[in-house]
């Protein structure tokens with residue numbers, strides 16, 4: 001079974017649009033991450049680019065970040081705390097992974 005490359009690329013692009021977990025800037029807004037995180041510059045939380053810079057060379061930290069996204073965290077950036085995600089902004093493991101993947105690839 002050989003498929004032309006363009007068909008594969010098209011299938012991947014379609015999957016990225018169809019799968020909400022891949023639409024990450026939108027997902028971050030939907031899950032209200034952007035209430036506390038800006039792309040650049042400090043809001044109540046560190047900027048997404050600052051988080052990327054701190055962790056991108058430490059791939060082993062991504063599991064930890066996934067659980068921090070879901071369960072919240074405190075004391076890694078300052079004295080503001082990130083609350084655990086509950087309704088209505090509950091984040092599934094899959095969504096948290098997608099968000100962390102997106103954050104860590106920011107430059």
Ligand code: HEC
Nearest residue numbers: 031032033036044045073074075076077078080081082099
């Ligand atoms: C109520 C404000 C608030 C919301 C909403 C929020 N955050 Fe945070 N976030 C923070 C603060 C404050 C910190 C810094 C916590 C610390 O110092 O450990 C943080 C830290 C982080 C970190 C870095 C964790 C670490 O240990 O270095 C990541 C990643 C992150 N947030 C992602 C998200 C994502 C994704 C969402 C949405 C699902 C989100 N945050 C929603 C306030 C928030």
